[in-house]
Amino acid sequence: MLIVKKFGGTSVANKERIFHVAERCIADYQKGHDVVVVLSAMGKYTDELIDKARDINPTPSRRELDMLLTIGEQMSVSLMAMAMNHLGARAISLNAFQVAMHTTSAHGNARLKRIDTERIRRELDDRKIVIVTGFQGVDKYDDYTTLGRGGSDTTAVALAAALHADACEIYTDVDGVYTADPRLVPTAKKLKAITYDEMLDLATLGAGVLHNRSVEMAKKYGVQLVVRSSMNDSEGTVVKEVVKKVERMIISGVALDKNADRISVFGLPDVPGSAFKLFNTLAKNNINVDIIIQSAGRDGTKDISFTVSHDNLQDAMDLLEERKEVLGFERIVSDRDVVKLSIVGAGMISNPGVAAKMFECLYNQNININMIATSEIRITVLIPEKDAIKAMNAVHEAFGLSE
Ligand code: ASP
Numbered sequence: 481m482l483i484v485k486k487f488g489g490t491s492v493a494n495k496e497r498i499f500h501v502a503e504r505c506i507a508d509y510q511k512g513h514d515v516v517v518v519l520s521a522m523g524k525y526t527d528e529l530i531d532k533a534r535d536i537n538p539t540p541s542r543r544e545l546d547m548l549l550t551i552g553e554q555m556s557v558s559l560m561a562m563a564m565n566h567l568g569a570r571a572i573s574l575n576a577f578q579v580a581m582h583t584t585s586a587h588g589n590a591r592l593k594r595i596d597t598e599r600i601r602r603e604l605d606d607r608k609i610v611i612v613t614g615f616q617g618v619d620k621y622d623d624y625t626t627l628g629r630g631g632s633d634t635t636a637v638a639l640a641a642a643l644h645a646d647a648c649e650i651y652t653d654v655d656g657v658y659t660a661d662p663r664l665v666p667t668a669k670k671l672k673a674i675t676y677d678e679m680l681d682l683a684t685l686g687a688g689v690l691h692n693r694s695v696e697m698a699k700k701y702g703v704q705l706v707v708r709s710s711m712n713d714s715e716g717t718v719v720k721e722v723v724k725k726v727e728r729m730i731i732s733g734v735a736l737d738k739n740a741d742r743i744s745v746f747g748l749p750d751v752p753g754s755a756f757k758l759f760n761t762l763a764k765n766n767i768n769v770d771i772i773i774q775s776a777g778r779d780g781t782k783d784i785s786f787t788v789s790h791d792n793l794q795d796a797m798d799l800l801e802e803r804k805e806v807l808g809f810e811r812i813v814s815d816r817d818v819v820k821l822s823i824v825g826a827g828m829i830s831n832p833g834v835a836a837k838m839f840e841c842l843y844n845q846n847i848n849i850n851m852i853a854t855s856e857i858r859i860t861v862l863i864p865e866k867d868a869i870k871a872m873n874a875v876h877e878a879f880g881l882s883e
């Protein structure tokens with residue numbers, strides 16, 4: 481069996497943890513398996529490197545920043561190989577260049593294009609444990625790139641796909657995927673299994689356990705994942721295409737995204753093209769918009785509200801103020817004190833009334849809903865920030881996830 485095992489920063493944060501991981505991997509190797517290990521940088525080392533860069537130059541070039549950040553993963557893989565060697569095991573570390581992990585040139589947010597497997601295969605055939613740097617790649621100019629924060633998960637899944645691995649295990653500091661963040665919802669339960677689509681929504685909506693692009697990739701190549709803790713032996717959560725009915729509730733999880741702000745544009749001309757002009761202005765400036773609602777027209781004008789991420793709020797407001805004349809609206813207002821609360825579940829497709837139940841639950845708590853957005857497997861509401869925790873717990877309970 482060929483197993484890809486990925487360990488995050490906390491799992492390799494110090495000498496003791498490194499040896500713990502080394503032992504776990506050696507145990508699999510000694511059962512006769514081929515073992516490929518993907519590592520993140522130790523602890524918060526990537527953050528420290530970014531701070532170092534900013535201290536020298538507040539706006540470092542992305543190429544140079546990637547050059548610096550690749551050190552983090554290179555440090556953990558080499559130390560891990562040394563630890564395994566010290567324990568008497570055959571192991572070798574490889575960086576993105578040595579493997580040949582080809583990516584696009586988008587420094588800081590590169591996408592994997594192709595992975596050469598020849599070198600890894602050769603080392604595995606030589607009965608070595610192969611330890612690969614997560615997060616980094618190499619572009620067509622032979623420059624280092626990185627895949628975006630948390631990108632080591634994606635490296636692991638891509639390697640599992642390229643090597644046709646029999647298992648892909650993602651080890652982290654939590655012991656699986658929960659029905660909600662246990663720090664916010666004390667009755668949250670660990671899920672035995674979750675579908676790719678649900679996981680993708682939860683990852684995108686701030687559940688944080690997996691890099692969302694790793695889930696996209698797992699779905700595309702049919703790589704079944706297990707998310708587990710590196711600190712204990714509990715079973716973890718399987719991420720796969722279909723989860724059997726008996727294993728599931730209508731809703732799999734409740735996610736809270738505090739990173740959403742709302743902008744309302746009042747008095748736009750009620751004519752064809754005004755929504756296009758508004759959102760095109762934002763898109764051209766790389767501002768991503770999420771939930772959108774438009775009011776019914778009256779007196780030849782209409783209002784449009786939408787959400788943007790917190791980082792983009794000021795830019796979006798400045799930009800729209802600047803284009804006020806061209807876009808023809810009367811005024812804009814922003815609201816920071818809002819959060820996005822979502823419920824996610826593949827069971828929604830075959831169960832009517834899920835939205836009504838969520839709204840009823842919020843009504844019972846006297847919580848006002850500002851905006852609503854839905855997809856086949858997700859319902860998102862924008863609510864006041866002060867009600868976030870109360871709402872999250874109430875909805876979690878209402879859908880039977882607390883039992
Ligand atoms: N070390 C990188 C980061 O901190 C990649 C990762 O941890 O997955 O974002």
Ligand code: MG
Nearest residue numbers: 488630689691
């Ligand atoms: Mg991570």
